[in-house]
Amino acid sequence: MTLFIQQLFDGLALGGVYCLAAIGLTLIFGVLRIPNLAHGALYMLGAYVTYFFLVTVGVPYVAAIGLAAVVLALLGVLMERLVFHPLRNAPHTHHMIAAVGAMFFFQAVAQALWGADFRRMESPISGSVTILGAQISWQRIVIVGTAVVVLGLLTWFVKRSIHGQTIEAIEQDRTGSSLVGISPSRVSMLTFGLAAALATVAAGLVAPINLLSPTMGDALSLKVFAIIILGGLGSLPGAVVGGFALALAEVMTSTYVSAAAGEGIAFVVIVLVLAIRPTGLFARAVQR
Amino acid sequence: MTTTFSPQRIGTVLVALALLAAPLTLGGEEYVLRVLTVGATYAIAVYGMNLILGLTGQLSLAHGGFFGIGVYVVGLLTTDYHWAFWPSLAVAVVATAVGGYVAGVVALRTHxxxxxxxxxxxxxxxxxxxxxWESVTHAHSGVSGVKFPEGFGAVDFSEPIVMYYLVLVFLLGAAYVTYAVRRSGIGRTLVAIRTSEDLARSIGVNVGLNKQLAFAASTTLAGLGGGLFAAVQGFVGPSAAGIDLTFEMLMFILVGGLGTVLGPVVGTFLVLFLFEFFQDFEAYRFLVLGPIIVVLVIFAPRGIVGYLNQFVGRVRSRRANGSRNPGRPHDDRKAESTTDVKEAL
Amino acid sequence: MTLLEVRGLGKHFSGLHAVDDVDLDIAEGRITAIIGPNGAGKSTLFNLLAGFYRPTSGTVRFHDRDITGMSPHRTVAHGIARTFQTTKLFEDATVLDNVLSGRIVRSRSTVFDAVLRTPRHRREERLNLDKAMAALEFTGIAGYRDEIAASVPQEVQKRVSIALALATEPQLLLLDEPAAGLTEEETVGFAQLIRDIVADGITVGLVEHRMSMVMSLADHILVLDHGKEIASGTPDAIRTDPQVIEAYLGADHADQEGAG
Structure with missing residues (x-):
């Protein structure tokens, strides 16, 4: 029972990370129809930039994550302008290939700047509490708390602010919204910036638990794809539910089945969901 | 267009001659020969990717995985199970063909x-x-001592140069199949699917079946390339099945020219040459190659062979237009696409 | 003789009855037109006949064979060809290559024939080229054979799409608004082309907006409104049918609907 509680909290913390990372991807895919395979690489860079501000510059943890999020948001916008904007009318294969190029580049940058070795990032948040006999580290509680707060802010942003409403409008009807004078170009940049910033927050939060490496984003890329396919493309609530569901499934499978099974479950989810519903779980049915 | 001295034909002959003569001009450079032989096994798999991505327009990212199946079928059968090489290769080819077909049934329901x-x-x-899967594949310790193909008479495949020519025969075969497919109704069918599935359907193309066959053909070539790769390397590990390999192949074909006959071989050898050139920088090579992929896909999605074809076509069409119909304004766009479809080699 | 026999055909899209209980007989060697206001279900009906949609009720018989719900690649093989309302072509390919694509369904040679260049393969390629050229001549665009489809004028593109359909050697050709977007003069040329097609022994099904064209061409007219048949008969009978007049007047106020 103690083990279960322990794993439950681990799963919730991981779920928080997955949600934050998946929301960005689901926005980019839902709004812009770009399956951004470089999303995991942005997450990885976010972790390293946080590390840079925390360890090299020496600013406080929360400020380091904030600064890194700003840096990555700018990078996300830059990537949209340089890579995806020129390809906006190209076939989807071109988007994906370009994203792979960007992914390779980001990994090489991280390796050039920080080396290929694993790095550890100490968190100033230490200690743990005992809940029902299980030791839960404060870091994990902070992750879950932050995820909830950020999700709340995001919901508010999408529902209340002009830019947020624009994203939602475009997501629902691309052509319609360009008719009423919303610039798809600005929304596109905004979406990429927001997505990169959210991935950075996720990476900055999880970095003290996991180790940093230039390839840490590889598996995450596919896992977040599993989440948004599970939760429905472009759906924020779907990304949240899918994120927690996949994280819990992973943690429980690694604990009670095997580590390899836990690692593979995301890919099995993709294959199973798409085998049964080729357009994703919550997509509108396509009639023949 | 079928004259003996068409630029495409000359180009094909030049590439073939370069591949045939490469080991002779390199003298005793065994390392270079090895790089070339490994490159040729990749190029075979890249021809597979060309069938599904270049001709049919479907981006399959499982290609490295099927290459890995070929690698491990040959690797494990010739070592742990003491099979001879040729039957092992046959199993690898059949396994990836059947595996690809069955996987395609489900995969191609998605779009x-x-x-x-x-x-x-x-x-x-x-x-x-x-x-x-430690107990079967030895996981990260890999498979060592993969057998060379059994020779015939005086032909001994443990000689690196003989092995090179063996792989080359398969490579030329893959290129020829691509050429034959492109020129025939099958190529027309696949390109029709790539351009518009709806229109293809309306003219009686069985879109699902053809995509499935193209996918199976592509995985078969991946398995063949992988099986040969195992014999060339002698030692193989899980990285021969990795997603990075898929991405690298994607880069090879993009540089060479999607959907063309010579693109896979030109792209593979050119990029591998660049890899070797940047070898001192190891993983940093993607600092340069990453942006190159992006720039290529934005500004030059046709690849080297694609652009050469376009150039040849434009010159030819200008000449033809000049003699046949001098009054007519020339349309560049027309010329470039003509080559793309009609005689891209 | 009835070539295509439709009974009680229906198609529902999540609650919407796009086509509802439609009966239709297309007589061999004649031109049968389907008209109706926007959103009446004309294109949906075509999609059902050609196998692009699977009907939710009813049957379609072609040459006395049940083809209900048969997928398009089989209906084309049986001899039903179609064009689309918005002209669809293989835009990067030449006009000739476009029309050659129409030969795929009549080709028997396999990839092995292509690789080995068997006599069968060569014979077939020659036959395909002849048939494609014949279709280009027939539609009067042989001069454009080496041009890229996307670069030729719109009227020629429409003719290419018909040549492409003809290359599949259909017995029934379904034309979805073949004259949409054409000038008055070009429309006259198209009407003549359609007459030529029928004279060549091919039965034509026609969805068209231009009443003048329909009235002068069609032997039989089916009028749809909201997916249902409201009238059926000769042009003269349709012209004076009060329900048809009513539907067309009412249609002026109706919203545009994509399904039309």
Whole structure:
């Protein structure tokens, strides 16, 4: 029972990370129809930039994550302008290939700047509490708390602010919204910036638990794809539910089945969901 | 267009001659010969990718995984199970053909981005099985002592140069199949699917079946390339089934020219040459190559061979237009596309 | 003789009855037109006949064979060809290559024939080229054979799409608004082309907006409104049918609907 509680909290913390990372991807895919395979690489860079501000510059943890999020948001916008904007009318294969190029580049940058070795990032948040006999580290509680707060802010942003409403409008009807004078170009940049910033927050939060490496984003890329396919493309609530569901499934499978099974479950989810519903779980049915 | 001295034909002959003569001019450079032989096994698999991505327009990211199946079938059968090489290679080819066909039944229910994501997940599962199934695949310790192909009479495949020519025969075969497919109604069918599935359907193309066959053909070539790769390397590990390999092949074909006959071989050898050139920088090579991929896909999505074809076509069409119909304004766009479809080599 | 026999055909899209209980007989060697206001279900009906949609009720018989719900690649093989409302072509390919694509369904040679260049393969390629050229001549665009489809004028593109359909050697050709977007003069040329097609022994099904064209061409007219048949008969009978007049007047106020 103690083990279960322990794993439950681990799963919730991981779920928080997955949600934050998946929301960005689901926005980019839902709004812009770009399956951004470089999303995991942005997450990885976010972790390293946080590390840079925390360890090299020496600013406080929360400020380091904030600064890194700003840096990555700018990078996300830059990537949209340089890579995806020129390809906006190209076939989807071109988007994906370009994203792979960007992914390779980001990994090489991280390796050039920080080396290929694993790095550890100490968190100033230490200690743990005992809940029902299980030791839960404060870091994990902070992750879950932050995820909830950020999700709340995001919901508010999408529902209340002009830019947020624009994203939602475009997501629902691309052509319609360009008719009423919303610039798809600005929304596109905004979406990429927001997505990169959210991935950075996720990476900055999880970095003290996991180790940093230039390839840490590889598996995450596919896992977040599993989440948004599970939760429905472009759906924020779907990304949240899918994120927690996949994280819990992973943690429980690694604990009670095997580590390899836990690692593979995301890919099995993709294959199973798409085998049964080729357009994703919550997509509108396509009639023949 | 079928004259003996068409530029495309000359280009094909030049590439073939360069491949045939390469080991002779390199003298005793065994390392270079090895790089070339490994490159040729990749190029065979890249021809497979060309069939599904270049001709049919479906981005399959499971390609590295199927290459890995070929690698491990030959690797494990010739070592742990003491099979001879040739039957092992036959099993690898049949396994990837059947595997590809069956996987295609499900994978091709998905479309566009979903197909790419689905196949990427499939590739990851193959990789995970190979890198974690300790008792069968030896996981990260890999497989060593893979057999060379058994020779015939005086032909001894443990000689690196003989092995090179063996792989080259398969490579030329893959190129010829691509050429024959392109020129025939099958190529027309696949390109029709790539351009518009709806229109293809309306003229009686069985879109699903043809995509499935193209996918199976592509995985078969991946398996063949992988099987030969295992014999060339002698020692193989899970990285021969990794997603990075898929991405590298994607780069090869993009540089060479999607859908063309010579693109896979030109792209593979050119990029491998660049890899060797940047070898001192190891992983940093992607500092340069990453942006190159992006720039290529934005500004030059046709690849080297694609652009050469376009150039040849433009010159030819200008000449033809000049003699036949001098009054007519020339349309560049027309010329470039003509080559793309009619005689891209 | 009835070539295509439709009974009680229906198609529902999540609650919407796009086509509802439609009966239709297309007589061999004649031109049968389907008209109706926007959103009446004309294109949906075509999609059902050609196998692009699977009907939710009813049957379609072609040459006395049940083809209900048969997928398009089989209906084309049986001899039903179609064009699309918005002209669809293989835009990067030449006009000739476009029309050659129409030969795929009549080709028997396999990839092995292509690789080995068997006599069968060569014979077939020659036959395909002849048939494609014949279709280009027939539609009067042989001069454009080496041009890229996307670069030729719109009227020629429409003719290419018909040549492409003809290359599949259909017995029934379904034309979805073949004259949409054409000038008055070009429309006259198209009407003549359609007459030529029928004179060549091919039965034509026609969805068209231009009443003048329909009235002068069609032997039989089916009028749809909201997916249902409201009238059926000769042009003269349709012209004076009060329900048809009513539907067309009412249609002026109706919203545009994509399904039309």
């Amino acid at each position: 566009e981005e979903y197909f790419a994501i689905f196949t990427m997940a499939m590739g990851f599962i193959i990789f995970l099985v190979i890198s974690r």
